Amino acid sequence: MTPPEALAPSTSCVVTGRPHAPGSPVNPPLVLTSTFVHGGEHTYARETSPAFTPFEEAVGVLEGGRALVFASGMAAAAAVLALVPHGGVVVAPRSAYMGVLTLLREAAETGRITLREVDLTDVTAVESALPGAELLWVESPGNPLMEVADLPRLLAAARAVGVRSVVDNTFPTPILARPLEWGADVVLHSATKYLSGHSDVVLGVLVTPEDEGGRGAYDSLFHHRHLHGAVPGPMEVWLALRGLRTLAVRVDRAGANAATLAARLAEHPAIERVRYPGSGAMLAVDVRGGATAAEHVCAATTLWTHSTSLGGVESQLERRRRYPSEPDLVPEGLVRLSVGIEDVEDLWRDLARALDAVLSAPTPDRP
Template identity: 60%
Template sequence: MSATPDRHPDLHLDTFLVSAGRPLPEPGAPVNPPVVLSSTYVADGSVNYARAGNPTWDAFEEALGGLEGGRALVHASGMGAISAALSLVPAGGTVVAPDTTYNGTVQLLEALEQAGGTVRRRHATDTDGLVADLDGADLVWIESPTNPLMDVMDVRTVLDAARARGVVSVVDNTLPTPLGCRPLTLGADVVVHSATKYIAGHSDVLLGVTVVTDDAAGAEIGERLRRHRTLHGAIAGPLEVYLGLRGLRTLALRYERASANAAELATRLQGHPAAERVRYPGSGAMLSVDIAGDVHAAERVCAATRVWVHSTSLGGVESQLERRRRQPSEPETVPPNLIRLSVGIEHVDDLWTDLDQALRAAL
C-alpha cells in the first residue's frame, strides 16, 4: 500500500493527476511506469509473489492515495473493494447504511444479515436517525449522492458522530470522485471507489480502490484490507492497473465537462412533459429521471436513444442510461420508472436533442 507521495507538494489536484505515479525523472527513464507481467519474483525482495504485489500497482496506488490524502490499495473491481471494506465488520456485527445504495452493496449487506449480522437502514437524508443508529454499531456505510436516487447525505455530521462513538466509517466516493469530495479530510476511516467508473473513465477495465488515513489507525485498517485482498485473491491485473492510471490522467478534464453537461441537462429536463421528477444532486455528472407513465414508457426512452448508450455502467466518456429496476437485485425503494443518466463528454446539444426525442417518443 503506497503512502501519500511527497514528490508533488502543494499542486492543484488537476496537476497532481498528470504528475503522480510516474517514475523518477532520471536521464533515460521512461515517463510512464512499465507494465510488469510476472507472477513470480526473485527471493528476498519486497514482493515474492504477484498476489501480494506488483510494481505497476505501486504507481496507481501512489496516485490514488495522493488524490484522497491517504494510503491506497488497488482491488480487482469495485465489488472487490466493497467486499474488503465490509470485511472490517466482525462476525455478528452491526452496520448502519442508507436504505438505498448501489445494488452490489445492498446484496453484500443482505448476505451479512443472513450470516447473523445486523443492518440498520435509514433514508439517506434522515441525519438524526442515522446518528441515533450509530450507538452500538461497528461500521457506517456512507454514499452521497446515493446510487441511483441521487439523495445527498450530511456526510460531515455522520462522520463526526461515528468518530465520537468509535464506529468505523466507510465512504463510497465513486460518484463524487476525489475532485468533488475528499472524505478522509472530513474524518472518514476508509474511502472506496469503483475505479472502473470515473477513475479509469473509458469503460474498458474493472478496478476497485480502498484508501485509508495516513496514520497509525489507518495503517492497522489498511493491513486488514491488504490481508483480505491477498487471501481472497481479488487482485487486479497489471495491464488493467496501467490503463486505470492512464485514464486517471484526464479525470479533471472529463469530470469538468461531464459535470457541466449534467447541470445543463438537469435544467432542460425541468418541466419536460415526460419527466415526472428530476433527481439531480446539484453537482457531479450523474442524475436520474422518473419518467411520466409506467415501466414500459421508461423502457421506450432507453430503446429510442442513438447517442446515449443503453448500458448498466457509469462514469465513461460516453453518456449512458438505464432503467435501474430492470436489474433483479435493484432495491424496491427505486421507482420502477426511474432512469439513471451517466452524462459523458459529448456536446451537450447533441445529448439533449437525442434525449428529448427519446422522451417524446415515450409519451
C-alpha cells in the same frame, strides 16, 4: 518536483506515479510477471507488485491517504465488510448501489452481521442507529436516487461513538469530494467508473488515512486482499492509471453537460422529477408513464448508450428497476443517466427526441 500535497488535484492526476529519473520512460512500464527474483522488494504478485504502485500512489495522493487496488469494486467492498467481526452491526443506507446492498443483506441473512438500514439524509436517524455499531457505510450521492447526505456530520457522529466509517466516493471522485478530510476511515471506489473512465476496466480501490492512529484498517485490508486473492491484473491497473490522467478534465466537462441537461429535463413534459445533486455527472429522472415509458426512452436513443455501469466518456442510461435486486424505493420509471463528454447539444437532441416520442406512445397510464 513540487511536493504532491502542494499540487492541485488536476495536476496530481497527471504527474503522480510517473517516473522522473533521467532516461526513464514517461509512463510507468507495464509489468507482466507473477513472481520475482528472491531478495528484492517484491516476492509474489498476489501480495505486492510494481504494477500496482503508480496507480495506488496517484489515487492515494488524490484522496489524501494510502490506496490499495482490488480486482473490482465489489472485491473492495467485501474487504471492508471483512473488518466487521461476526455478528457486528453495520449501519447502511436503505437505498444504495444494489451490489453492496445485496452483499450486506445476504451477510445479515446468514447471521454474519446485523444490519441497520437508515435514510442517510436523516442525520438524527443515523445518529440513533450508531450506538453499538461496528461500521457506518455511506454513499453520497446515493445510487440511483441521488440523495445527498451531510457527510461531515455523519462522519463526525460515527467517530464520536467509536464507529468505523466507509464512504463510497465513486460518484463524486476525489475531484469533488475528499471524505478522509471529513473523518472517514476508509474511502471506496469502483475504479471501473470515473477513475479509469473508459468502460474498459473492472477494478476497485480502497484508501485509508496516512496516519490512522488506533483505528487503522490498512493492514487488515492488505491482508484480506492477499489472503483472498482479490488482486487485479497488471493490465487493468495500467489502463486505469492511463484513464486517471484525464479524470479532472472529464469530471469538469461531463459535470457541465449534466448541469445543462438537468435544467432542460426539468422543463420537459415527459419528466415527472429530476434527481440531480447539484454537481457531478450523474443524475436520474422519473419518466411519466412508469416502466413502459422509461424503457421506451432508453430504447429510443441513438447517441446515448443503453447499458449498465457509468463514469465513462460516453453517455449511458438505463431503467434501474429492470434488476430484481434493485431496492423497492426506486420508482419503476426511474432512468439513471451517466453523462459523458460529448457535445451537450448532441446529447440533448438525442434525449429530447426519445422523450418527445414517449409522450405520444401508449402506456398503461396513457391509453
